[in-house]
Structure formats: structure tokens, C-alpha cells
Amino acid sequence: MRAARLRLLLGVLLILVILYGQDLLGRATAGGRLDPALRDVTGPVSVVAVLDFTPERFHNERLARYGVFAGRDKTVNRIRLRQVSPENLARLAAVYWVSRIEPAR
């Protein structure tokens, strides 16, 4: 019986890590991601999401959820997003595979 309970606990833990692990990780490190200039925005802004790898279509599609996808900013690992609302900005900051979020020039 005790063995069954332990297994169940382990199973639940593993599933929770798979489902929510990345979210939590991203949220915990969100502060370091957002450029100070973007800390207290009140309206839609244009930003550049900087990645430390070449994005695949998967990543572009995910980023497009947070704003209007506006192509790349100079190099292929810098993605422009326009009209990012403050809520979406917070969500974007919690995406752990994004390295930095800078204001667009």
C-alpha cells in the first residue's frame, strides 16, 4: 500500500513537472528578462524578443501570440513584436526560452 502511494506521488510529481515546470521556471526568471525601460508600461508597446538560438517556426508562432509578428530585427534571432499589451508583455517575459526583451527602436 505504501509502495502504491509513493508511486502515485512520484507519478503525479513527474506529470506536474512536465505540465508546469517550464511555466514556473519562466515565471521565476521573468525579472531578469525584461529590459528596465519596459518595466512600467501602461499601453501597447513594440518590443524585440531576443533569443540565443535560431528560432524555428514553432518559436515564431508562439511569439506571435503576444503581439503582432513584425519580422526580424537585424539578425534572425531578434524578433520584432508590435502592439504588445502590458498583460502580454508580462506573459512574454515568463517565456523561459526568450533571453531578453528589449524595447524596439
Add this chain to the structure above:
Amino acid sequence: MIRATRDLRVLLPFILLIAVWWGIKAGADVSDRLLVSPPAVWSSFSYLVTHGILAEYASTSLWMIGAATIISFSVGVPLGFAVGTNRYAARALEGSLRFLQGISGIAWLPLAILWFGFTHTTTLVIVIYTLIVPIVFNTMTGVRAIPENYVLALRSLGASRLRIVRDVYLPGALPSIVVGTRLGMGYGWRALIASEMLVRQGGLGDLIFGARTFNQIDRIMVGMAVIGLLYIIVDRLLVQPVESMTLARWGVLRR
């Protein structure tokens, strides 16, 4: 200490497999388009994890199987009870259920796609269908296997219908219900992957089928391994413990 070595010994055959696999790949100089070496698969796995891809696809599949299981269980068990307790209903439905069992959920996929499009709804419907048939069937069988005497005895003592369900039907049918659910989840997981391959709206099936288009054999193998691993985790670390615990507490073990 002894427990630990016994658990670790589970890994031995896999180590052997990886060694043989690596040997074939390197020794026969198999093309990368056919087979990829273990280190390549590992680095692909790391990439997919650290770049957010694997977690998302795996989560989609997990949510889907979870939702489908809950829905199928909530609908299927009461249905199975209703049908199992009524002789005529059982006789009416048994043959048709058996017939449906012969038509896998995957066969209905094209029809579901015509009706619901390439959406998650399609996948959900197909997986629910796949899950619900074994659940209803097994619940029905479990209920019908309960000796009528038990029911009559309780009724003669004045027990209400609900009481009879709780004290006789439920414990008596529980082993069958649990077996049916477990079977159903096995079939359902397979149907889920197949559906995701066709519908291509996320999930591990989508991942491995999509990787095919770009000949990313390493990703296909990562996907396959994860599919197997997740099923084993869900089956052995979630369903089986629940099975043991419910049977130990309530079950009339009729193995």
C-alpha cells in the same frame, strides 16, 4: 540498498539496446536518413527540452488523454451501470458494443475530420470513443457478474436502491471497471497519437509526423521514446497505484 539495485537493473536491457544500436549505426555506417546515433538523439532531446518544444507537445498530449479519460469515465461508468443492471438493456447493447469494438477509433478519424475539421475537437471525440467502449463494456460485465443473491439479500433487508449500488454493485464491479479503464487508456493513448498525426494541431503525434517531413530522424526517435516513456509513467505511476489502492480498499478480488 537492495531495492535501489533492483530498480536500477531495469535499465540494463536498455543499455544493451543502446550499445547494439550504436554498434549497428557506427559499424554498418548506416546513413543518417535511416538511423541516428544515440548521442545525436540525446542532443536532440536536450535541444527540444531547453527550447520549450518538447514540454509543449508532451503537455498537449497529456491534457488530451486526461480530459478524454475523465469524460469517458464519467459518462461510461454510469452508462455501464445503467445497462448492466437491466437485463434487457444489456442484451440490447452487448452485440452493438462488440461490433463497435471492432471498429477502432482511428477508423472513424476521416469522418470526424469531415465533421469537426482539423481541430482538437476531432481528436477528443476519437479518443473518447476509443476509451468509452471498453469502460462501458467492462462496467457492464462487472455489474452483471455480481451474484443476484447479494442484491436480493440486501433488498430483502430493506436497503434503498442507492445503498445497494454503493455496497454491492460498486465494490463488486470495481475490479472490472478499473481493468476497463486501464485497457481503455492504453488504446486511447495509441488512438491519440494516431489522431495527432493526422490532425496536426500539436501533441507528440504531430511532433514525430512533422519531423518526418524534414527527415529529422533524431527528433522522430526522441518523440517515440517520449511517447513510450509517458505511457509507462501514466500507466505504472498513476493508473496502477490507483488500481491497487481502490482494489485494496473496496475490491472484491476475483482475480
Add this chain to the structure above:
Amino acid sequence: MTSRRMSLGNRLLWRLLPAAPAAVVLIAWSIYWEIARPPPSIMPSILAVIQTAGELTIGGRLPGDVLASMARLLGGAMFGIVTGVIAGFIAGLHRPTSEFFNPLVVFFNAISGIVWLPLVIGWLGLGTALAIFLIWNTVFFIVFQNTVLGVQLVPEVLEQGVRTLGASRWETIRSVTLPGALPYILSGVRSGLGFGWRALIAAELVGATTGLGQMIFSGAEYHRADIIIFGCLLIGAIAMAMDRWLLVPIEKRTVRRWGLVAQGRGR
């Protein structure tokens, strides 16, 4: 149940009940179709399905497709049964071997069937070879596991008894283990063929040029729900026919003929 005296009416009802769900479905289908007149890509009329069935069967592509599918099933199942029984005996007779390989078996069982599709397309291309591989995969694991179970459940006492009478290892297997494991093996074959048939349809849905599954899939491409519905019903009918008229009699005849008792095989 029928020992209780039932009126003639009740007996008739009892006979007809299994047809009730089908009748309900047909009636609901007709009513819906009359009222809503849905487009043929969503829900064809019953008549349309019957018509299509006729067209496909007589001079149409159906006989060839069914034959192609059955041939693949037979090919893959034959491979699967032979390899499954042989591997099952090897594993079953030698417990350390079966225990060592068990984790592998569990893992590959978890990914058996269509999960191999993307990988194997690269090895075998689309078509019959692919389908046969997927069926082999499905059938092998079921037959293997049932064979192992059957072999391990043969009472050791019987085997040892025959050995003390001077039988060789091989003779023991042939005269004791094989008949003893046979009920389980046949049960495995029966399950395996059922699952194999289902896996075949899945395989053909995704990659084939002929066959019942492919017929259904191309029906979807042309938005012909009537083809799909007819095809699915046919799949179910073939599964039932195969089981009832092929497999159950085989099981009964061999088990009965050799006087074997399958202990506690409730399923």
C-alpha cells in the same frame, strides 16, 4: 435466464433486442436526414450509403481493396505469430532471460504499432511493406506475451515428470509445454489478429495506395462521407466475421481436440 417461463411475446422481444440499437440509429438517421437535409459531406442518406456500397462492390474497387488489406493482415500476422511464439518460448522457458528483457518488452509494447510509422516510412517507404511491418509489430507483442504466460504456466510437475521418464528437452517441449501453452497462444493469436486488423486500418489511413483504410481515407479527401461510413461498417463486419467464424472455431477445435483445459482464462 430463459429457464424462467417467458411468454411468446417476451421471447420474441428477447430475440430481437440485439438489433434494437441498430434500429434506433437507422431511424434517427432517417429522421435527421429528412428534416435537416445535410450535405453529403456531412451526413449522406441511408440510401446513398447503400448505393455506394453497391457501386463499390460490383465492379468497383472494393473487392481488390479488401483483398489487399487481408493479404497484408495475413502476411504481417504470420510473421508476428511465428516470431512471437518462438520468442515467447525462448523467453518463457528461461526465466532469467524473460526477466532481463522484460523492461524492453514493456517499453516497446508501449510504442507498438502506429508510433513506428514516421520512422519506418524512411526505411520501407509507403505501401505494403510498411503495413506489414506495423502489423507484425502489433501482433508480435501480443502473441509473445501470451506465449510467455502460457509457457510459464505449464505446471513444472508435468514437465519434470516427463523428463524423469527419459524424454529429451525437445520432446518435453513438444509433448508437454506446447500443448499446455496452446490455449494461451491461441488466445494471443485471436487478440493479435483483432488488434492487427485495427492497426492495419490505421496504417493504411496514413500511407497506402490500396486497401480498405486507404479507401476510407480517399473518401475523406473527396468529402464522401458515404464511402467512409460504408467502409467503417465493413471494417467492423470483417472484424466480427473473422473472430466468429475463423478464430473461435480454431480455438475450440484445437483446445477441444487435444483435451486441454484453459485454466481460469476468463477473458
